[in-house]
Amino acid sequence: MGLDKSRVSGQVWENEFIHWNPEDYCGITEVAVATDALWKPDITIQDMIDKDKSTPCPYMMVYHNGSVEHKNDQVVVSTCRMHAYKFPFDTQSCDLSFRSVMYWDDAIQLIPSENSTEATKGSLKTLRTQYEWLFINITITKGKVTPFIHQHDVITYSILMKRRSVLYVVNFVLPVLFFFVLDFASFLISDTGGEKLGFKITVLLAVTVMQLLFNEILPSASDRVPLIAVFCVGIFFLMLLSLLESIVVLHLINKDEKQHQEPDQDEVYRQLKGTVCLHVL
Template sequence: MTLTFICFLLLIVGNISCLESEELQNDQHKSNESFAEFLDVNNARYELSDAGNQTSNHSSDTKAHTCSYLDVLNYLNFTKNKEMYTLTRPVKDHKQKTNLYLVMVVYAILDVRVADQTFIVYVWIEMVWKNEFISWEEEDFCGISKVIVPTDTLWQPDITIEEMVEKDKAPPSPFLQISHEGYTFYRNDKVVISTCKMQVYKFPFDIQSCNITFKSVLYTDEELQFHITEDNALLTAWSKEVMDSQYEWEFLNQSAHKKTVHYFGDDQTVIIYTIKMRRKSMLYVSNFLLPILFFLCLDFASLMMSNSGGEKIGFKITVLLAVTVMQLLLNEILPFTSRRIPLIVVYCIGTFALMLLSLLEAILMKYLAEKDSASQDRKNKNGSGLKEEREIEKGGPIHDEMGDQISSIYKEDSSSSQLTEIFLAVEKVSDELGKMKKFFLLSSKKEEVEPGYWTNVTNKFNTIFSIFYITSVIVFLCTLFSVWTSDSD
């Protein structure tokens, strides 16, 4: 009896277990169907999100899975394992080099100060390197392929600009971007105040080339390897496309190359960007070169002035002082460290020398003319009195002869009053003729005075000097401007 009861209990428990097992299997099947339905809905949401966040056609009771950037950061353990991302180079093997890609684009040429050899430019800089500790699958985070994080959360290369003489006052970019493949992108804009060795030999028709050199402060070639864009035409096109201001310069091209240097016992690679530009010279031509040329033309015109007076010398001195003032203005523009004398200085000095030579010639001609005039005055004082008396005495017999004739007539008929009147009238006319003869003799004598010896020498020398002066100026200016506008340095 007891055995029968135990068997009955076992049978009941077995049936209950079977029922529970069937219910558990049914529940698990339902759960699997619900999870599969959830995945299908989630995949549908993800596909719609990639297609442009279009409206879902599924029923409103279907729940979609959402992802945030914080999920990616938590997956990467940014908050818990911060030291791994900030303290050292992001490589798993210390022998592995970090490849750094660097690109610079010129946005604006702000200033080029020739006097203190300073180049001020506004540039955009982009650096890309790989962090081997960063990677995630896009599918696991709703297609998130990139995340923007603060710059202090990741390691950055210690890149500096070698020619920079003043620290950039603008704050650096506070963020950088990481991709799901581990690449880190950092973009920053800088106002670079750098030194530049100016070549002012052909100022203001000069072409300047200024370098901006990027290098690491501590990392050597065994740790950091630079990569650049070798297509210089592409770099130039990028800069010309975005360039906003060029100041008084015309941007020509931009080039980049790498060079290995040996600093402090270590080999380091530096990236040198060369910016080539041409000065816009029209303002200097109109405000400086042409006025000096006009002063030279005025000096040409002074060659036609008389050498006897002092007006010619005073005029030449005034023009010479004007050129001196222009030279003082030029002194404030050009640097003091130029190895060769700039052509614009040669232009000013050459013009000044030619005008000074013309002034000395005018002084010499005036001296010779005054010397000849003084000698002529002495001759006139000594011999003019005797010659005048002789010429006048030649006219004396005529007057006496007429007087004798009139006296004889008067004696023959002294009783006639008419003859008396005629005699008085003729005598008066005779006196007037004598005075007129004396006047014409003196006038003809002055007109017949021939120029002196030094006057002839002055006229010949002045003609020869004028031809020489004009020829010298033309040859000087043609030679200077041919060198000025040539392409060779």
Template sequence: MMHIVLLFLLVVTDTASCQKVCSYQQVLDHLNFTRLNELYTSTRPVLDHTHLTVVNLDIFLYAILAVIEKTQTFIPFIWAVMTWNNEFISWDPSLFCGITQVSVPIDMLWRPDLFIYEMTEKDAAPHSPYVYVSHDGTVTMEDDLRVVSTCKMDVHKFPFDTQSCNITVGSAIHCVDEMRLVPFSNSSRATQFSLQVMQRQGEWDFLHLSVTSDTLPYERRVMERIIYTITMKRRPLLHVINFLLPILFFLCLDLSSFLISDHRGEKLGFKVTVLLAISVLLLILNDILPSMSNRTPLIATYCIVIFALMLLSLLETVLVTYLMEKDTVPMQETGTDEDHSLKVDWQDKQDKTTVLSCDRDGRRRVLPAYCDVTGGDRTCELLPITAQVSDITHQGGESQVLQQQILDQLRELENTVSHFLRRKDGGWQNPGYWTRVATKINAAFFVFYCVTVAVFLILMYIEWS
């Protein structure tokens, strides 16, 4: 009975003893972790100043928040993991019920003075208030960062461009003789993990995360740094639908304007309206692209060339309209137009006369017409068809069948003459030399316009692709 009681007391004593040391606070008390202990916060945590502090660094990409071409600003959201060794920290896990690591407030330990070279604004994201400390002195720090950094962008192929932005991490004061920066993960592992955790919604599609190390000589010291290069590709669908296609549609409208008659004023107004619409889209493009660029963006070339083609088309329309208007100028009351006019003679106030014309076969016809002279003004009209038929039938005395045939021929002749004769301000004039020149210019320019547009669009597609 006494043996049983003693065994029970030993078990209770061992259990109480284990519960006494199996707490994180016991570990901190053992290490003398306090906010006033300068041993852990004041200097680099090495027992000998010749020892190097090796900092292992990992950066993974969570999301691409924004890429602003106008100011060349890159804003990613990253997850950073750092580990280093504190030579003042160590304990035996077997004495503390197998506890291998504890979490302590971040301001109770020394931290590497790392910063991002490209960062332009202070990080406003909430930071983790704790770090993990292992029994062998390894300190692990994990934190989320919203980085607002500068990025040298090439928008030559906008909106089908691919951008590469750097996040360069280095120490502010420690050189390679005191602290070394080592990337914990290679490029392949960093890319793979970033693809797994990244939020893909947005304008940019993440492609690759490369990791490289180099040194930066500064006065008599050499600083080590790690460069994380984030490669991403723009998703162009939105810009294609909202910008490129509307300009292409306006170009098609300008091509279709060649079907509008040049004698009407609507063609000129239509082309001016389309040109103004392109000008509005150019203003929108000016807000998107950066002010400074090493090379002219292809989209700017695309817009300017199409704008120039439409402007050239407008000038061609003005020229064609001017040439056609020259044939509508009334003839002189006196004199003879040797090239394009019709010869009209009159004798009385209302006299029957003839108009000289040509049919489609090139044979000359003499058409009866009346000219009316009142107060010095002269107006001429073709003799009505019924009157012509009446004259012919009375003179020839033919039958009704012959009369009907003559009537049909005269109607066809009247349509032919009406196509060639114009009346303006009391004068008669046929579509002459300038109208034919304008028609040839319009046809030649249309062929040139179509070929130029096709070649230009093919070249733009090759450059963008």
């Protein structure tokens, strides 16, 4: 038993026990029957991690040539491994695998109703992605799995998506760069006084707050440290060195001023001592 490749809406299979001549029944070529009245394949999505909460279709169409069509729209919540090394300029691929739970490949043979190109064109017409992800294409592959003893046919739909990175660049990358430019421009501030040191500490605290916000938006499941995290740590390290440089410079300036003031105090002390000696004489 196989799926009819001529139909792309839902699941289609042949029931050899249902046939009639439309001329004998007033030209009726199709009829809707309840889903519980006939057998239907137990096709499931093995990547689903949550129960489908959509309302199932209570009917399926039966055609005079024995074809049975079942349309069942589902809200699928699945999981896939994230590769966040290039975040937020990354592309992700998530798989949806369809297979039968009870029937092996000798009983049910799964055949995709369309190829990857047709599926991609159809998805581009129907999808209206306005959120974080941008749909690129769908790749359809057919294979076999052996969950227990017998082999089962499996059809995998690999969905390739690209993250919309504009918001991350505007809301995070550019502000961090602006703070770094401000910290670099602080070298033009005079080292005399505490304005320069206070300015650098303020900018460093602002970058620290940005990093705390970044931890909330960065995907936690990743094998490698994302490049944007290395970028933030590098910026923070350079700004920390700049702050330490300002502290050292202020310390050296204060030390140099004290060294110039000490000889003057000794000279005043010698002059006072000489005056006292002259009065005594």
